[in-house]
Amino acid sequence: MTHPAQPKASHFINGAYVEDIAGTPIPVIYAATGEQIAKVHAATPAIVEQALATAKAAQKEWASTTGTERGRILRRAADMIRERNHELSVLETYDTGKPLQETLVADATSGADALEYFGGLAGSLTGEHIPMGEDWVYTVREALGLCVGIGAWNYPTQIACWKGAPALACGNSMVFKPSETTPLCALKVAEILHEAGLPAGLYNVIQGMGEVGGALVTDPRVDKVSLTGSVPTGKKVYAAAAANMKHVTMELGGKSPLIIFDDADIENAVGGAINGNFYSSGQVCSNGTRVFVQKGIKEKFLKRLAERTQNAILGDPMDEATSFGPMVSENQMNIVLGYIEKGKEEGARLISGGERAYMDGYFIQPTIFADVTDDMTIAREEIFGPVMAVLDFDTEEEVIERANDTEFGLSAGVFTKDLSRGHRVIGKLEAGSCFINSYNDAPVEAPFGGVKASGVGRENSKEAINYYSQVKSVYVRMGDVEAAF
Ligand code: NAD
Numbered sequence: 001m002t003h004p005a006q007p008k009a010s011h012f013i014n015g016a017y018v019e020d021i022a023g024t025p026i027p028v029i030y031a032a033t034g035e036q037i038a039k040v041h042a043a044t045p046a047i048v049e050q051a052l053a054t055a056k057a058a059q060k061e062w063a064s065t066t067g068t069e070r071g072r073i074l075r076r077a078a079d080m081i082r083e084r085n086h087e088l089s090v091l092e093t094y095d096t097g098k099p100l101q102e103t104l105v106a107d108a109t110s111g112a113d114a115l116e117y118f119g120g121l122a123g124s125l126t127g128e129h130i131p132m133g134e135d136w137v138y139t140v141r142e143a144l145g146l147c148v149g150i151g152a153w154n155y156p157t158q159i160a161c162w163k164g165a166p167a168l169a170c171g172n173s174m175v176f177k178p179s180e181t182t183p184l185c186a187l188k189v190a191e192i193l194h195e196a197g198l199p200a201g202l203y204n205v206i207q208g209m210g211e212v213g214g215a216l217v218t219d220p221r222v223d224k225v226s227l228t229g230s231v232p233t234g235k236k237v238y239a240a241a242a243a244n245m246k247h248v249t250m251e252l253g254g255k256s257p258l259i260i261f262d263d264a265d266i267e268n269a270v271g272g273a274i275n276g277n278f279y280s281s282g283q284v285c286s287n288g289t290r291v292f293v294q295k296g297i298k299e300k301f302l303k304r305l306a307e308r309t310q311n312a313i314l315g316d317p318m319d320e321a322t323s324f325g326p327m328v329s330e331n332q333m334n335i336v337l338g339y340i341e342k343g344k345e346e347g348a349r350l351i352s353g354g355e356r357a358y359m360d361g362y363f364i365q366p367t368i369f370a371d372v373t374d375d376m377t378i379a380r381e382e383i384f385g386p387v388m389a390v391l392d393f394d395t396e397e398e399v400i401e402r403a404n405d406t407e408f409g410l411s412a413g414v415f416t417k418d419l420s421r422g423h424r425v426i427g428k429l430e431a432g433s434c435f436i437n438s439y440n441d442a443p444v445e446a447p448f449g450g451v452k453a454s455g456v457g458r459e460n461s462k463e464a465i466n467y468y469s470q471v472k473s474v475y476v477r478m479g480d481v482e483a484a485f
Contacts, residue, residue, distance in 0.1 A: 003037040003038055005028065005030075005037045005038045005091060005094040005095070005184055006037070006038040006039070007038065007040065007183075007184060007187045010023065010026075010040035010041045010042075010043075010183070010206075010207050011043060011047055011051070011187075011204070011205060011206045011207060012187050012190035012191065012203075012204060012205040013047070013050050013051045013054055013201075013204045013205075013206065014050070014054040014058075014200045014201045014204070015194050015198075015199075015200025015201065016200070017187075017191075018047065018050070019041070020041060020043070020044050020046060020047050021041055022041070022044050023041035023042040023043055023044045023047065023207070023208070024041065024042040024208075024209075025039055025040075025041055025042075026039065026040050026041065026042055026180050026183060026207060026208075026209075027039050028040065028094075028095070028182075028183060028184060029329065029330075030094055030097065030361075031096065031097025031325070031326040031327060031328050031329060031361055031362050032097050032316065032317045032318075032325065032326050032360065032361040033360050033361050034330070034360065034361055034362070037094055038094075038184065040183045040207045041207065042180070042207055042208035042209060042211075042212055043177075043206040043207055043208045043212045045215070047206055048206065048212060048215050048216065048219075051175045051204045051206045052146070052175060052216070052219055052221055052222070054200075054201040054204060055146050055173040055174065055175050055201055055202070055204055056145075056146050056173070056221050057201060058173050058199060058200065058201030058202050059143070059145055059146055059171075059172060059173035059202070061199070062143075062168075062171055062172075062173060062199060062202050063142070063143040063171030063172070064171075065171075066123070067121075067122035067123040067124065067125050067169070067171075068122065068123040070119075070122045070168060070169060070171065071118075071119040071120060071121070071122030071123050071169060072119070072197075073119070073168075073193070073196050073197045073198050074115045074116070074118060074119030074122065074165060074168060074169060074193075074196075075115065075116055075119035075120065076196040076197060077112075077115050077119075077192050077193045077195075077196035077198070078112040078113070078115035078116035078119060079112075080192050080195060080196055081108050081109075081111055081112040081115065081161075081189075081192055082108075082109065082112045084108070084192070085104065085108050085109060085112075086104070088107070088108035088157060088185070088188060089103040089104045089107060089108055090103075090318070091184055091185055091188060092107045092108065092156065092157050092185055093317050093318060093325075094184065095156050095182040095183075095184040095185050096153065096154065096155075096156065096182055096280075096325075096328055097281075097317055097325045097326045097327070097328055097361065097362070098280050098281070098317060098325050099317040099319075099320075099322045099323060099324065099325040100317055100318050100319070100320050100322070101320050101321070101322060101323055102279065102280060102325075104320070106155075106158075107155060107156075107157045107158055107185075108157050110155075110157075110158045110161070110162075110442070110444070111157045111158050111160065111161030111162070111165075111189065112161070113443070113444040114158075114161045114162050114164075114165040114166075114444050114460065115161055115164075115165045116444075117165070117444040117445065117460075118165040118166045118168075118169035118464070119165070119169065121169060121462065121465065122169040122170075125141045125169070125170060125465060125469065126141065127139035127140045127141050127471065127472075132475075134478045134479060135475065135476060135477050135478055135479075136475075136476050137473055137474065137475050137476070138473070138474050138476065139471050139472065139473045139474070140471070140472045140473075140474065141170075141465075141469045141470075141471055142171070142469060142470055142471070142472055143170050143171030143172045143468075143469060144170070144172055144223040144224045144247055144468060144469060144470055145172060145173075145223035145224070146172065146173050146174075146175070146221055146222050146223050146224075147163070147167045147172045147173070147174045147175075147222070147223065147224040147225070147226060147468065148174070148175050148176075148177070148216045148217060148222050148224070148225045148226070149163035149164065149167070149174055149175070149176040149177070149226050149227075150176075150177050150213045150216070150217075150225070150226070150227045150228070150229065150237070151163075151176065151177065151178045151179050151182075151186065151228055151229075152179050152228045152229050152230075152285075153178075153179035153181035153182040153283075153328050153329075154280060154283040154284060154285070154328065154384075155280075156178055156179065156182040156183075156184070156185035156186060157185040157186070157188070157189060159178075159186075159228050160176055160178065160185060160186035160189040160190075160205075161189055162459050162460060163176065163226045163228075163249075163459070164176060164189065164193070164203055166459075166464040166465060166467070166468045167224075167226075167468050168193075168198070168202060168203065169465075169468070170465060170468040170469040171469075172223075172224070172468055173201065173202045173203070173204075174202070174203050174204065175204045175205075175206060175216060175222075176190075176203065176204065176205050176206075177205070177206055177207070177208060177212055177213050177216060178205065178207065179229075180207065180208065180209045181328055181329055182328070183207045186205045187205050189203075189205075190203050190204065190205045210233070213227075213237070214236075214240065217237055217240045217241055217246075218240050218243070218244075220244055222244075222246060223246060223247060224246055224247035224248065224249075224467075224468070225237060225241045225246055225247070225248050225249075226248070226249040226250075226251075226457075226459075226467070227248070227249070227250055227251065227252075228251040228252075228285075229251075229252065229253075230252060230253050230382070231252045231253050231382075231407075231408070231453050231454070233252075234250045234252040234453075234455065237250070238250055238456070247467065247470075248456055248457065249449070249455075249456065249457035249458075249459065249467045250455040250456040250457060251285065251448075251449055251450070251455050251457075251459060252285070252410070252450060252453065252454050252455045253285055253382040253384070253408065253410070253453075253454065254285050254286055254287070254289075254382060254408045254409070254410030254411055254450060254454050255289055255290060255379075255380065255381065255382050255406050255408045256276075256286060256287060256288045256289065256290065256408065256410055256411035256412055256413070256431060257288060257290045257291075257292055257399075257402075257403035257406075257412050257413070257429065257431075258272060258273060258276050258288030258290065258291045258292070258412070258413040258414075258415075258439060259292045259393075259399055259403060259412075259413065259414045259415070259425065260272075260273070260291065260292065260293045260294065260297070260301060260414075260415045260416075261294050261396075261414070261415065261416040261418070261421065262294040262295075262296035262297050263416055263417045263418055264297070264415035264416050264417065264437075265415070265417065265437075266297065266300060266301060266304055267304070268415065268437060269301065269415040270301065270304045270305050270308055271308075272288070272413060272415055272435070272437075272438060272439035273288070273291050273305060273388065273439070274305070274308060274309065275439050275440050276288035276289075276291075276413065276439035276440050277289060277291070277366075277386065277387075277388040278309070278312065278324065278366045278386050278388075279440060280325075281324060281325050281326065281327060281364070281366075281385065281386050282336075282366075282383070282384065282385045282386035282387060283327070283328060283332070283384055283385065284440065285384075285410060285454075286410050286411040286433055286440055286442070286448075287411075287440070288411065288412070288413050288439055288440075289382075289383065289387070289388060289389060290372075290379055290389055290391060290403070290406075291388055291389065291390045291391065292391050292392075292393045292399050292402065292403060293390055293391070293392060293393070294392075294393055294394070294399075295392050295393070295394060298370075298390075298392055301390075302351055302368075302370055302390065305351070305352075305368060305388075305390075306351050306352045306368065309352050309353070309366050309368060310352075311323075312324040312366050314357050314359070314363055314365070315359075324363075324366060324386075325363075326361040326362040326363045326364075327362040327363070327364060327385060328362075329362060330362050332362070332384065332385065333356065333362035333363075333364060333385075335383075335384070335385070336364055336383055336384070336385030336386070336387060337356060337364065339377065339378055339381070339383045339385070339387055340354055340355075340364075340367055340387060342376075342377045342378060343367075343369045343372070343376065343377070343378040343387065343389070346376045346377060346378070347371075347376075348369035348370070348371060348372045348376060348378060348389070349369060349370045349371040350367070350368075350369055351368040351369065351370050351390075352365070352366065352367060352368040353365030353366050353367030353368065353386070354367050364385060364386055365386070366386045366388075367386055367387045367388065368388045368390065369387070369388065369389050369390065370390045371390075371392070372389040372390060372391045373391065374391065374402055374405065376389070379391065380406070382408070396421065396424075396425060399425075400425060400428045400429065403429055404428075404429060404430045406452075407452060407453040408450070408452060408453055408454045409430045409431050409432060409450050409451035409452035409453070409454045410431060410432060410433060410449075410450035410451075410454035410455070411431050411432070411433045411434065411435070411440075411450070412426065412429040412430075412431035412434045412435070413434065413435040413436070413438070413439045414426055414429075414434075414435070414436055414437075415436075415437055416436075416437070419436075422436040422437065423436070430451055430452060431450070431451060431454075432447075432448075432449045432450040432451045432454065432455070432458070433446075433447070433448050433449065433450070442460070443460075444460045444461070445460070445461055446460060446461055447459075447460060447461040447463040447464070448460045448461075
């Protein structure tokens with residue numbers, strides 16, 4: 001019998017499901033059991049061509065509709081996603097292995113928030129009037145054209161919406177390629193957008209590996225590329241986009257610092273460290289994986305952290321009591337287990353976890369290392385799994401310098417009761433998305449994105465509009481033109 005997660009076909013182009021079995025088969029593996037639940041095919045050159053041609057053809061007419069009309073469709077899609085939240089959350093769990101406890105509140109709902117927010121903004125994307133004496137300049141905010149979105153595997157519904165919603169609100173069309181590890185959810189987003197009234201051709205989903213992504217990024221018809229992925233992929237995609245001077249948004253990896261001062265509320269700081277390391281089994285780009293703890297509270301902090309981490313419930317992700325799921329794939333599990341071994345070899349002190357959890361699927365125990373030093377591999381490289389590195393520090397100046405000593409700059413957090421110190425420290429940290437006495441909140445109203453190697457551009461909030469539109473300026477002369485001859 002066909003599994004309920006099996007989509008009707010691999011791709012969604014021009015308002016309909018499309019198949020081409022000549023493409024490389026991509027098995028969809030349910031991470032909680034290791035069983036294959038579905039199969040899609042990578043896009044062949046013919047499918048890539050169909051998607052790009054249809055998106056190019058549909059865009060101009062869409063851009064000529066009013067923002068209010070575009071917004072109405074996006075907001076309708078948001079409502080439909082909320083109505084179907086349970087079904088979409090189950091699909092997200094099949095796609096990623098993340099527990100239903102999380103997907104019910106963090107995935108389809110976050111996608112709906114983006115569609116609602118950008119749907120609301122669409123009607124007010126106006127320009128400026130700039131007086132120049134009797135002349136004036138006016139500006140027009142225009143769509144970029146055809147946008148390509150390329151997703152990572154940790155939040156497949158959310159990423160499809162975080163890119164699609166602002167792109168469509170601004171009058172662009174999109175071809176979205178999900179990660180080959182999680183190909184299912186974006187197809188549903190496309191289906192719902194069209195059920196909500198989106199004209200055919202404006203939001204297309206095609207499957208494939210990096211090769212298909214590469215074909216999209218280098219196509220001269222594409223005006224913008226928005227990638228969520230790792231820094232090495234980001235560098236390749238950014239370089240390829242630069243060849244044709246395309247616009248880019250790069251949402252890449254991180255190794256973010258979470259700084260806990262002696263005066264912090266211990267329970268809140270422990271909660272922040274748990275949210276910033278173990279949510280989605282650590283597969284979150286903005287995670288605060290370098291937890292700097294001031295020496296005065298170190299042992300107290302570690303004790304409560306270890307105690308509370310014991311409360312994680314590993315198990316069937318479809319059971320709403322389960323709070324900690326598997327790694328997305330066997331490959332990712334092996335990468336993370338490799339880092340855990342490195343942590344042990346390089347002399348970090350294991351406080352909790354440190355092993356594969358021996359049950360069906362790709363589970364790793366939530367793992368905490370203490371006495372981590374700045375030079376250890378687990379303190380330098382993005383692990384993308386449930387491995388927290390706790391480092392000690394003495395002074396504010398010292399911790400700021402050490403926190404910034406990384407190529408990454410996605411996020412940063414500070415826990416302290418001294419609010420002037422909180423703002424002062426955050427002000428000096430080289431990161432795009434920051435938190436004071438909290439960690440990993442990502443409301444659609446707030447800009448999200450990194451500095452340094454962690455990326456270019458911002459998603460969400462009004463900021464995202466700047467990355468999916470461009471400004472035309474028009475000088476209007478009222479009098480005669482003076483010329484030299
Ligand atoms: P990845 O870089 O391996 O792949 C990301 C996407 O890029 C996939 O769809 C992949 O098929 C595609 N791709 C690979 N090579 C390509 C190429 N040459 N041209 C075009 N596309 C190509 O990342 P991943 O393993 O899927 O995801 C994990 C990474 O994503 C982590 O580094 C994580 O930090 C990052 N991430 C960042 C954010 C953010 O918003 N900043 C969010 C989630 C994940």
